[in-house]
Amino acid sequence: MTALHRETDTIAAIATAPGTGGIGIIRISGPQARDILGAMFRPFRAGADPTRESHKLHYGTVVDRGGRVLDEVLAVFMKAPATYTREDVVELHSHGSYLVLQAILAEVLARGARPAEPGEFTKRAFLAGRIDLTRAEAVIDLLQARTASGVDLAMGQLQGRLQEQVEAVRQGLTEILAILEVAIDFPDEDVEILDSGHLLERLARDVEAPLDRLLALADQGKVLREGISVVIAGRPNVGKSSLLNELLQEQRALVTEVPGTTRDTIEEMISVHGIPVHLVDTAGIRAHDDLVEGLGIERARRKMDEADLVLFLVDAGTGLAAQDRELYDSVAGRDHIVVLNKTDIAPPDRLDTLEREFAGVDVVRISCRRQEGIEGLRETMFRHMLGEDALEERPACAPNLRHRAVLAKCRDACRRLRQALQAGAPADLLAVEVQSALDHLGDIVGITTPEDVLDTIFSRFCIGK
Ligand SMILES: Nc1nc2c(ncn2[C@@H]2O[C@H](COP(=O)(O)OP(=O)(O)OP(=O)(O)O)[C@@H](O)[C@H]2O)c(=O)[nH]1
Numbered sequence: 001m002t003a004l005h006r007e008t009d010t011i012a013a014i015a016t017a018p019g020t021g022g023i024g025i026i027r028i029s030g031p032q033a034r035d036i037l038g039a040m041f042r043p044f045r046a047g048a049d050p051t052r053e054s055h056k057l058h059y060g061t062v063v064d065r066g067g068r069v070l071d072e073v074l075a076v077f078m079k080a081p082a083t084y085t086r087e088d089v090v091e092l093h094s095h096g097s098y099l100v101l102q103a104i105l106a107e108v109l110a111r112g113a114r115p116a117e118p119g120e121f122t123k124r125a126f127l128a129g130r131i132d133l134t135r136a137e138a139v140i141d142l143l144q145a146r147t148a149s150g151v152d153l154a155m156g157q158l159q160g161r162l163q164e165q166v167e168a169v170r171q172g173l174t175e176i177l178a179i180l181e182v183a184i185d186f187p188d189e190d191v192e193i194l195d196s197g198h199l200l201e202r203l204a205r206d207v208e209a210p211l212d213r214l215l216a217l218a219d220q221g222k223v224l225r226e227g228i229s230v231v232i233a234g235r236p237n238v239g240k241s242s243l244l245n246e247l248l249q250e251q252r253a254l255v256t257e258v259p260g261t262t263r264d265t266i267e268e269m270i271s272v273h274g275i276p277v278h279l280v281d282t283a284g285i286r287a288h289d290d291l292v293e294g295l296g297i298e299r300a301r302r303k304m305d306e307a308d309l310v311l312f313l314v315d316a317g318t319g320l321a322a323q324d325r326e327l328y329d330s331v332a333g334r335d336h337i338v339v340l341n342k343t344d345i346a347p348p349d350r351l352d353t354l355e356r357e358f359a360g361v362d363v364v365r366i367s368c369r370r371q372e373g374i375e376g377l378r379e380t381m382f383r384h385m386l387g388e389d390a391l392e393e394r395p396a397c398a399p400n401l402r403h404r405a406v407l408a409k410c411r412d413a414c415r416r417l418r419q420a421l422q423a424g425a426p427a428d429l430l431a432v433e434v435q436s437a438l439d440h441l442g443d444i445v446g447i448t449t450p451e452d453v454l455d456t457i458f459s460r461f462c463i464g465k
Pocket residue numbers: 234235236237238239240241242243254255256257258259260261262263282283284285341342343344345366367368369370
């Protein structure tokens with residue numbers, strides 16, 4: 001199926017979720033939608049005819065071919081092209097009984113529609129050119145978003161933020177291609193048409209820089225959509241469980257002055273400036289001869305290995321012990337923040353000494369007892385998750401994994417183009433690289449996307465969307 005091919009059959013599906021709801025909606029799209037409505041619908045108001053009035057709700061019943069009333073409904077006919085699919089669309093709003101919905105759908109199908117495949121309504125919107133592929137993908141992201149920040153991203157993408165940025169890069173490449181084509185068409189001109197310095201400048205400004213920004217956004221996108229996992233680690237009694245409780249703002253974990261209080265991991269979800277964080281409190285890690293504590297410590301180490309970010313907690317009241325240094329060896333290689341706890345009982349010069357010990361690492365001072373420094377810790381966590389500038393400016397959209405892979409290929413093509421330009425390669429050779437970069441971007445917005453990729457994307461949808 002290509003973008004030029006318009007569907008000629010009519011599709012129908014129950015658009016609301018399975019189960020019992022207040023109302024349920026059946027959606028029909030295609031050339032027969034209007035006739036199917038006309039044949040099934042009996043308006044309550046004399047002379048009313050929804051098939052003659054577009055985008056207007058009508059109250060009545062739907063009946064089967066034997067004249068039996070299936071339900072009372074609100075029916076709307078939406079004339080092409082001002083519809084979701086750009087085809088004629090009918091919606092029947094019935095009572096939300098799944099049996100009623102199925103009976104109405106069966107009648108619609110008996111009158112000539114066929115069952116819609118998953119995502120087929122949105123696919124038609126895409127094939128009709130109403131939305132590009134990034135917007136179509138945003139629809140499913142929105143339906144499946146599990147976090148508030150994921151919803152924000154999907155909404156930005158649905159409104160075309162990603163498409164705009166990709167189109168801007170495409171524009172930059174198209175202009176470079178136009179310059180190259182002039183050079184190819186007039187190879188014998190005396191004037192130097194191909195000013196490689198100028199082209200390199202354009203490439204850097206209009207193509208490479210925005211591409212790099214998009215790639216950075218993709219990394220942020222993963223965090224915003226899925227959140228990250230953060231593990232609190234440290235030797236016994238440094239205040240790990242106290243910190244979990246502070247971040248949760250709830251007395252979730254047991255806190256005592258006995259080292260080895262926490263034996264199993266404790267896992268909770270929190271939100272750090274809108275980003276979902278899977279927070280794990282662990283058993284204090286130390287040498288031990290207790291079976292249960294040993295199992296807890298093993299688990300703590302495993303959680304630390306899986307974590308995206310480790311909060312390495314130190315008791316500033318006692319200072320660094322051999323156990324801290326030993327444990328820090330296995331933390332230092334991962335993304336981590338050093339957290340100096342119990343500042344309320346630490347002599348000020350010790351805090352300075354400790355900070356010097358961890359030179360070059362983010363160190364945050366807190367006191368769980370006085371509830372101090374927790375907001376600063378949240379901000380430092382946020383910067384680790386999204387980068388320095390993210391607190392001021394949150395991304396309005398972000399490339400997903402599919403986009404990221406294609407952007408990386410486009411970036412490679414640009415790298416080859418840059419090298420060829422610097423080596424003084426002929427215009428036709430340069431044009432090949434530009435074209436390849438353009439094709440990759442075309443995959444993102446859906447211009448050159450292979451059929452099997454399209455199928456995979458739309459198969460992720462639910463039926464009726
Ligand atoms: N003075 C002071 N004491 C604190 C602070 N934070 C925690 N504590 C105390 O330190 C002791 C240990 O706290 P926990 O939160 O249980 O420490 P933990 O790291 O979870 O300990 P384990 O589970 O045994 O590994 C408790 O008596 C807390 O009240 C703080 O900021 N200042």
